[in-house]
Amino acid sequence: MIGAWAVLSAVLVAQPALAVPTAVGDVSSSVSASLDASVADAAIVKAAPVVGFDPGNIISDALFYDSGAMSAAEIQTFLDQKIGSCQNGRCLNVLTVEFSDRARFVSQTTGQLVCDAIKGGRMRASEAIYRAQVACGISAKVILVTLQKEQGLVTSKAPTDWNLSAAMGASCPDNAPCDPAFSGTGPQIMKGTQQLKAYKATAFGRQPGVHFITYSPKAACAGQGTNVNVVNYATAALYNYTPYQPNPSALAAGFGEGDTCASYGNRNFYNYYTLWFGSTQNVDADRAPFGGYNIVVERGQITVQGWAIDPDEQTTALSVSLTVDGVANWGTFTANSSRPDVGAAYPAAGNNHGMNGVFEIDGGEHTVCVTVKNIGRGQDANFGCSTISVTTASPYGGTSAEAVPGGVRVTGWTLDTDTKDALAVHIYLDDSVSAHVANAYRPDVAKVFPGFGDFHGLDVTIPAAVGDHKVCAYGINVGRGSNALIGCHDVTVVAKGDPVGRMTAVAQAGGVRVTGWAHDPNDGSKSVGVHVYADGKAVASTTADLARTDLTDAYPGVGPNHGYDVSAKLPAGTKQVCTYGINIGLGTNALLSCTSVTVMSGSPFGGIDTTLESDGVRLRGWTIDPDTQEPIAVHVYIDGQAQAITANTSRPDVGRVYPGYGALHGIDALLNVSPGSHQLCAYGINVGAGSNNLLGCTNFVVPSRSPFGGTDVTVVPGGVQLRGWTIDPDVVEPIDVHVYVDGRAVAVLTANSPRPDVARAYPGYGPSHGIDAKISMPPGSHQICSYGINRGPGENALLACQSITTTN
Secondary structure, three states, X not given: OHHXXXXXXXXXXXXXXXXXXXXXXXXXXXXXXXXXXXXXXXXXOOOOOOOOOOOOOOOOHHHHOOOOOOOHHHHHHHHHHHHOOOOOOOOOOOOEEEEOOEOOEEEOXXXXXXXXXXXXXXEEHHHHHHHHHHHHOOOHHHHHHHHHHHHOOOOOOOOOHHHHHXXXXXXXXXXXXXXXXXXXXXXXXXXXHHHHHHHHHOOOXXXXXXXXXXXXXXXXXXXXXXXXXXXXXXXXXXXXXXXOXXXXXXXXXOOOXXXXXXXXXXXXXXXXXXXXXXXXXXXXXHHOOEEEEEEEEEOOEEEEEEEEEEOOEOOOOEEEEEEEOOEEEEEEEEEOEEOHHHHHHOOOOOOEEEEEEEEEOOOEEEEEEEEEOOOOOOOOEEEEEEEEEEOOOOOEEEEEEEEEOOEEEEEEEEEOOOOOOOEEEEEEEOOEEEEEEEOXXXXXXXXXXXXXXXXXXXXXXEEOOOEEEXXXXXXXXXXXXXXXXXXXXXXXXXXXXXXXXXXXXXXXXXXXXXXXXXXXXXXXXXXXXXXXXXXXXXXXXXXXXXXXXXXXXXXXXXXXXXXXXXXXXXXXXXXXXXXEEOOOOOOOOEEEEEEEEEEOOOOOEEEEEEEEEOOEEEEEEEEXXXXXXXXXXXXXXXXXXXXXXXXXXXXXXXXXXXXXXXXXXXXXXXXXXXXXXXXXXXXXXOOOOOOOEEEEEEEEEEOOOOOEEEEEEEEEOOEEEEEEEEEOOOOOOOOEEEEEXXXXXXXXXXXXXXXXXXXXXXXXXXXXXXXXXXXXXXXXXXXXXXXXXXXXXXXXXXXXXXXXXXXX
């Protein structure tokens, strides 16, 4: 496909290179035609044979290249009907897609328009499909069917990331990965639609005529296919997009699977189109209205000119409907103006078939589609779509709105180019309206609109209650045009300018610590006073002037120095702590927050646990004395013998539970203890009120430091086989084993054979502690004893003694 990319890139103006891949996807794959239950249309009879499929005329040009086939609303309704309730929030009927602006593309080779300019952004999938239809002249029905036959998206209730990223199969050839430049539902819709149009508009790839069309891309199916007389551009485009035709087994299978050389892309296109939209061949297309149109654009107005005749009712003036920006029947008129030139060309029809529909329209970019209503046989005729740019005749302007104490301030400007006078402005605050005049001094506006003067500014303050409000301003039109919305804003008003803020209170030794922030909206540059109350009594005061950089994001313009941090002494017990912001200017002192805090006093509290280690016993835990934030002493008794430590290790978990006391209250000490059974008890040593408090007692056994293990012997020819294991608790390495026979040393071994079972029982020492050795000895009765040789504290240890009788 690299060569195809290079050729097509040379025939488009101001357009990225167009690859011409063979589109494949989960549903149209040449390998499988299976329909997943989550994407299957309920109307499908899977095994019913395909009827009426013509490989040379899959769909007519009129239906394929129909830029007015469906409105955006009709596309959305269709998707809602097909999908229903979405299971994962990513179905086409609820999906928001995004793509960049597309420039107008024209073929250098043919001079034909490929696609008109397309405005990008974020929008519903139905809107993206509509814009692609209008800009590229490819029917939305064709786009929908392609989305279905490629990835099953029109009926899928739970599309995957892959389904959405390769939605149209655009730039996804059979023999290479998809091009990541066009990944995503929005880019896929734009790219796939552009490709379908480009084949005709650029005269690239297969064109109408006789072509050999294969059945499958599989190597085993090479050469299988037939010559097909492709009679129109639409069918040629489908073969360029998916270059295979269904073989007889695929057609016989309906929506099911044929033999190994079957392909399904173009078969499924035909199946879905006829299932959803009826025949792929426009019935009585030659009986539809004919004619032409053009649009004359003026300031705030368009005039649709042209002519139209219905071949079945040549003397009847026809109804003309305009679809503007996807809104069907936006305007209608009758084509009954005198056009002697038309009457001369069609004498039987007469002169009165001219179009002259005049409509006021808002300024900006618009897409206008012209449809002439059919009479009798045939069908409504889509005369085409045009993208126009209109200069508004309605008032210009803009506003901003901000909350001020007790109301809303609206500022901005507006003028109507039909008058130099200051314009009336109506401002709606929720359901109430007030009238104003935009006559404030705005020399910047005069520079943009020379000749209209400097006095078109707006600066008004409107009273408003506390809460959320919708504020909308309208410039009142003079002359052509209509009243214009010049700004709509959501504003939250703070009543009377009372101070606002937040508070957090935590218990600490001897009282409470209160932190937070506060500011007065009347003057964000000043620091407000904060008063602290406990159970209704004033206990502290401060000024909110500490740095709180997080406030600049939430309240831009007030500055960061509005934080406070104050402590108050309180007796033990549960207290209701409240803070008040002291008002500046308009408003009153305001309650910032209240919370319940329990101030503690009395004896230490906490807990301990112990673990055995090679060097002794590890004591861990924590303790706090509620009368101090400092670490306290802990007395540890082992079998009645005391030693003192300090609970000052960092314990962030304790700090989170008791934030007023901090994290430095942890206990972590290694205590030397001799082998044997012991009892350890720890006491928190009291500070202030209360008494020393038992944190916990625990009993533990320190094992001997000497080697331990065991051996056994088995008589073998010429001696015995000694097996077993041993570990010295002071080391993880294998240790030596001395073997005595009848009291005489006969062997020094190393216990390093693998013993996974020993490792499972003593995971800290590993598996290399096994004994497995042959000891030679003469025939007769013997006593065999083995000893683990100590390393570090402890002593050599007897592992086992065993009496045996050996033979030759």
